[in-house]
Structure formats: C-alpha cells, structure tokens
Amino acid sequence: MMTDRRPGRSFKTLTSSETSGEPNALIRRLEGLESLGTDAKAWLAGIEEAAFSVPARTDLIAEGDAPDGLVVILEGMACRFKLRPGGARQITAYLIPGDLCNLDLALRPRMDHAIATLSPCRVARLDFEALSHLSGDLDIVTRAMRRAALVDDAILREWLVNVGSRSAIRRIAHLFCELLMRFRAVGLARGDSYELPVSQLDLAETTGLSTVHVNRTLQELKRQGLIELRARSLMIRNLARLQTLGEFDAGYLSLGEPIA
Amino acid sequence: MMTDRRPGRSFKTLTSSETSGEPNALIRRLEGLESLGTDAKAWLAGIEEAAFSVPARTDLIAEGDAPDGLVVILEGMACRFKLRPGGARQITAYLIPGDLCNLDLALRPRMDHAIATLSPCRVARLDFEALSHLSGDLDIVTRAMRRAALVDDAILREWLVNVGSRSAIRRIAHLFCELLMRFRAVGLARGDSYELPVSQLDLAETTGLSTVHVNRTLQELKRQGLIELRARSLMIRNLARLQTLGEFDAGYLSLGEPIA
DNA sequence: CGCAATCTTGAGAATGCTCAAAAGTGGTGG
DNA sequence: CCACCACTTTTGAGCATTCTCAAGATTGCG
Numbered sequence: 038m039m040t041d042r043r044p045g046r047s048f049k050t051l052t053s054s055e056t057s058g059e060p061n062a063l064i065r066r067l068e069g070l071e072s073l074g075t076d077a078k079a080w081l082a083g084i085e086e087a088a089f090s091v092p093a094r095t096d097l098i099a100e101g102d103a104p105d106g107l108v109v110i111l112e113g114m115a116c117r118f119k120l121r122p123g124g125a126r127q128i129t130a131y132l133i134p135g136d137l138c139n140l141d142l143a144l145r146p147r148m149d150h151a152i153a154t155l156s157p158c159r160v161a162r163l164d165f166e167a168l169s170h171l172s173g174d175l176d177i178v179t180r181a182m183r184r185a186a187l188v189d190d191a192i193l194r195e196w197l198v199n200v201g202s203r204s205a206i207r208r209i210a211h212l213f214c215e216l217l218m219r220f221r222a223v224g225l226a227r228g229d230s231y232e233l234p235v236s237q238l239d240l241a242e243t244t245g246l247s248t249v250h251v252n253r254t255l256q257e258l259k260r261q262g263l264i265e266l267r268a269r270s271l272m273i274r275n276l277a278r279l280q281t282l283g284e285f286d287a288g289y290l291s292l293g294e295p296i297a
Numbered sequence: 298m299m300t301d302r303r304p305g306r307s308f309k310t311l312t313s314s315e316t317s318g319e320p321n322a323l324i325r326r327l328e329g330l331e332s333l334g335t336d337a338k339a340w341l342a343g344i345e346e347a348a349f350s351v352p353a354r355t356d357l358i359a360e361g362d363a364p365d366g367l368v369v370i371l372e373g374m375a376c377r378f379k380l381r382p383g384g385a386r387q388i389t390a391y392l393i394p395g396d397l398c399n400l401d402l403a404l405r406p407r408m409d410h411a412i413a414t415l416s417p418c419r420v421a422r423l424d425f426e427a428l429s430h431l432s433g434d435l436d437i438v439t440r441a442m443r444r445a446a447l448v449d450d451a452i453l454r455e456w457l458v459n460v461g462s463r464s465a466i467r468r469i470a471h472l473f474c475e476l477l478m479r480f481r482a483v484g485l486a487r488g489d490s491y492e493l494p495v496s497q498l499d500l501a502e503t504t505g506l507s508t509v510h511v512n513r514t515l516q517e518l519k520r521q522g523l524i525e526l527r528a529r530s531l532m533i534r535n536l537a538r539l540q541t542l543g544e545f546d547a548g549y550l551s552l553g554e555p556i557a
Numbered sequence: 558c559g560c561a562a563t564c565t566t567g568a569g570a571a572t573g574c575t576c577a578a579a580a581g582t583g584g585t586g587g
Numbered sequence: 588c589c590a591c592c593a594c595t596t597t598t599g600a601g602c603a604t605t606c607t608c609a610a611g612a613t614t615g616c617g
Contacts, residue, residue: 127458149451149549198387200461201505245461289409
C-alpha cells in the first residue's frame with residue numbers, strides 16, 4: 038500500500054498549478070487523448086483535494102500489493118520497477134505528471150511490480166468506488182484513461198526495442214527524446230528543455246547499462262553538442278540530430294490531436 | 298466439453314483439436330482467467346468456423362494498420378515485432394494458441410507495431426461487431442480477454458527485465474521457462490517438453506543477442522544438461538535448475554486458479 | 558561545515574559481436 | 588527418387604562495446 042504518509046502532511050508545497058486555476062497535469066494528459074467536457078474537467082480538477090506529497094525514493098506501491106485506489110502522479114517523477122534476486126533493479130517505466138500508476142486495479146489482483154518515486158512527488162489517490170461510478174458525460178474519462186494505458190503499452194514495447202537492440206548512445210538519445218515529448222504533452226517542457234530529476238544510477242537501471250557507461254555516454258552526447266545536462270536539468274541542443282541518433286519517431290506516443 | 302459445433306470446414310484439415318470435441322486453445326486460455334459458463338464456451342467454440350490457415354513468416358497485421366477484427370491464434374506461433382531503420386527486427390512478444398493479437402482495437406486507431414507468423418498458423422478473426430455486442434453471460438468473455446491483456450503487459454515487463462539486465466544464458470533460460478508455463482496453460486506441453494517452431498534467428502531477435510551467441514548459449518544449456526533441443530522440439534531436462542538459472546517465478550503469468 | 562550520495566576517471570577484463578565459411582536440413586521440381 | 592536450392596545451424600577468430608573494480612572529485616543537504 039502507500040507508505041506511511043498521510044494526506045494531510047505538507048512537504049513544503051511548491052509553487053504549483055495547484056494554487057492557480059490552471060488545469061492539472063492529469064487533465065492536460067487526458068485532454069490529449071479524448072476531448073473532455075467541462076464537467077469531466079471539473080471532476081478531474083477535484084482530485085487536487087486528495088493530493089499529498091511523497092519524498093524521493095519512496096515506495097508508492099509494493100510488489101504484491103492489491104491497491105484499493107488509483108494512484109496518479111501530479112508532480113515529480115516516479116517509476117515502475119522489478120527487483121532481481123541479487124538486488125539489481127530494472128526500471129520498466131517512468132511515470133511523469135498526469136500518469137496513472139495502476140489503472141487495471143479492477144482486474145488485477147496483485148501488482149506484479151513495484152512503483153516508487155524518483156524525485157519528491159505530489160500524488161493523488163482516486164477512490165475505486167468513485168471511478169467505477171463514472172458514467173454519462175464522465176465515462177469519457179474512463180475512455181481517456183484506457184487510451185493512456187495503451188500508450189503506456191506502446192512505450193513499454195519501445196523500451197524493449199531500445200534496450201534489446203540499440204547501442205548505449207542511441208538508447209539514451211531515444212529516452213531523452215521520448216521524455217521531451219511526454220513532458221511537452223503535459224506542459225512541462227520549456228522549448229527543448231525539461232527537468233529530469235533522476236540520477237545516473239536511475240538512468241543505468243532504465244537503459245540496462247552500468248552507471249559508469251551511462252556517465253561516459255552522457256559525456257559523449259554533450260561532446261557532440263546534442264545535449265546539456267546540469268543540475269538535473271536537460272537541455273536538448275539539437276533535437277533533430279538527437280532524434281536521428283535515437284531512431285526516435287513519436288508516433289507511438291499518440292500525441293496527435295485527440296481522436297474522435 | 299460439449300460439442301455444439303458444426304463439422305469443420307476443411308482447409309486441408311490437419312490432425313487437430315478441430316476435429317475432436319475438445320475446447321480450442323482460446324477457450325482453454327480464457328478459462329484459466331475467468332470461469333466461463335457453457336454459453337460463453339459455446340460462443341467461443343464458434344470461432345472455429347471463421348478459422349483459416351496462414352503460412353510461416355507471413356504478416357498478420359502490419360504496422361499502421363487499423364484492423365477491423367480481433368485476430369486470435371488457434372495453432373502455431375506468431376510474434377509482435379518492430380523494425381528499426383537499418384532493418385533490424387526486435388520481437389516484443391510471442392503469440393501462442395489462445396493469444397489475442399489486437400484486443401485494444403476499439404481504442405487504438407492504428408497499430409504501432411506489426412504481427413507476423415513464425416510457424417504455420419491457424420488463425421481466426423472475430424468481428425468487431427460481434428464482440429461489442431457481447432453482454433449478459435457473455436461479457437465474462439470480455440473480462441477474461443481484458444485479463445489476458447494484463448498478463449501480456451506483465452510478460453512484456455518481464456521481457457524488459459530479461460533483456461535489460463540478464464546474461465545471455467539467463468535470458469534464454471527464462472524465456473524457455475515462460476513458454477513452458479504458457480504452453481501448459483493451453484494444454485500444449487507434454488510434461489516438460491513442447492514444440493518450439495522458431496529459428497535461432499528468431500530467438501536472437503527476441504533476446505537481443507546475435508544468432509551466433511544464441512547458438513553458443515544453446516549449446517551451453519545442452520552441455521549443462523538443462524535442455525534438449527532438436528527438430529524444433531524442446532525438452533527441458535531439469536526444470537528446477539533452469540528456473541533458478543533464469544530467475545523464473547511464474548507469478549506474473551497469473552496461472553493460479555481463476556480468480557473470482 | 559561535514560557527511561552521504563552522486564558523479565567522474567582510470568585500467569583491465571569479459572561478455573557478446575562481426576565477419577566468414579562450412580556443414581546440415583528440408584522442401585521442391587524435374 | 589534424386590538433385591538442387593534456400594535456409595538454418597555450427598564453428599573459428601579477432602575485435603568492440605560494455606562491465607567491474609577502485610579511487611578520487613563534486614555536489615547537495617542538514
């Protein structure tokens with residue numbers, strides 16, 4: 038279940054969309070997948086009330102859990118991962134604001150993998166009851182969430198291609214391109230830059246490389262003038278070349294206009 | 298085991314479950330996920346009528362397609378894959394009898410990957426209309442199919458772990474264990490043996506290894522007395538040791554008793 | 558200011574790759 | 588029924604990418 042943190046705790050609330058009237062990341066994300074009506078948006082805006090903060094490197098859902106609510110990332114980054122017998126960790130997905138942790142909770146008895154924060158996060162838990170009673174104008178929300186799950190599947194397949202067959206430098210290039218597009222979709226990129234609050238160890242556990250090699254590969258990307266990366270902030274200096282290098286084609290992210 | 302089926306049309310009828318009153322692979326697969334009523338089974342048995350044969354190495358669904366029906370594998374093996382710019386192919390899933398190719402057809406505009414047969418297959422196409430009108434006792438079928446999709450997701454995550462972090466010999470050991478369990482679930486394993494109609498090139502494209510290294514790794518598995526593999530038929534000689542080597546834990550396959 | 562985590566660098570080693578060619582297999586048409 | 592052809596499997600040899608180990612530099616946080 039969720040680790041010992043109660044909703045009430047305030048972990049120094051950052052300046053965030055929470056205080057303004059802007060749509061939260063979940064709304065932005067789902068709006069890219071289905072056209073949401075005003076009532077749907079209003080309903081989704083309500084999740085802010087249930088939001089709470091979680092520090093970095095904290096389990097959100099453990100392997101074997103049977104969560105009783107749908108967990109949504111509103112700010113920060115989290116990841117899905119599996120542990121191998123020796124303790125090695127393979128990250129199988131990044132969760133960014135607007136992403137859903139366990140959409141299939143209704144059908145899946147227990148989690149086959151775990152979810153943990155990478156950076157400090159703001160998170161909401163949607164009650165299973167509330168979700169299953171969405172109907173009428175609101176079941177567009179369910180459809181949008183299902184579509185989001187399909188995009189997650191597509192991302193996972195793309196990661197398998199990445200790790201299964203691309204060289205180190207291409208893997209990282211591809212990952213950085215994907216994250217740019219995903220952050221853009223929820224309004225969290227400025228131009229070709231975004232915050233990437235993960236360590237090189239995290240990148241290593243994502244790409245199937247050693248930390249040492251991740252480090253050297255990042256240096257090579259910088260040397261080639263493709264990226265700048267300092268203080269957990271990534272600036273892509275030459276997106277076209279980075280895309281070519283990473284063999285990146287955004288089609289699998291379904292970022293076109295919302296399909297009718 | 299009722300027989301409510303019309304005597305099969307013959308596409309050069311092989312000796313197969315088709316001619317007997319046995320449940321087809323789809324029924325067996327879904328029955329492992331939900332308890333099906335007799336009417337659900339009868340409905341599923343009807344797909345035999347729409348079955349047709351496809352030779353090996355033939356595309357079933359191309360990337361970019363928007364299929365108008367749900368494709369089901371009844372016999373043989375197929376795979377999902379993506380092609381990289383240079384032509385390299387990464388296989389992202391094996392489809393065995395009882396598996397569904399494109400369950401999300403209602404929500405996904407176009408396929409982000411392709412599906413092709415590996416061996417000669419018998420395949421059925423379920424009309425989208427027919428599926429969307431399943432209701433009452435039959436919507437248990439929909440539930441079972443959704444659960445099957447979740448298992449596919451879990452398998453994909455496990456493959457990412459496999460390719461992202463295990464050594465060559467562990468990767469192949471893991472894959473062989475997984476396939477044993479999946480074939481067993483649809484009654485296609487005899488003891489610890491099963492037909493594995495894929496080439497070493499296919500295995501290479503699956504595991505992210507070169508064909509040469511696959512070949513040498515298979516020899517090592519034989520040398521250690523873990524497997525026998527000839528004429529596309531795999532016999533696992535020491536399942537316990539193969540599981541340990543492959544770090545295989547069947548939990549992610551949801552093969553327990555059907556969950557209520 | 559100091560600890561702990563993270564990043565960086567060096568050097569040697571291993572796993573797995575490429576290229577190339579030979580040997581085996583199965584299907585097909587003459 | 589055999590010969591041939593394409594595909595697949597196997598083997599050898601050298602090499603590249605990436606890993607491991609280890610230590611030193613840097614950063615961020617309390």
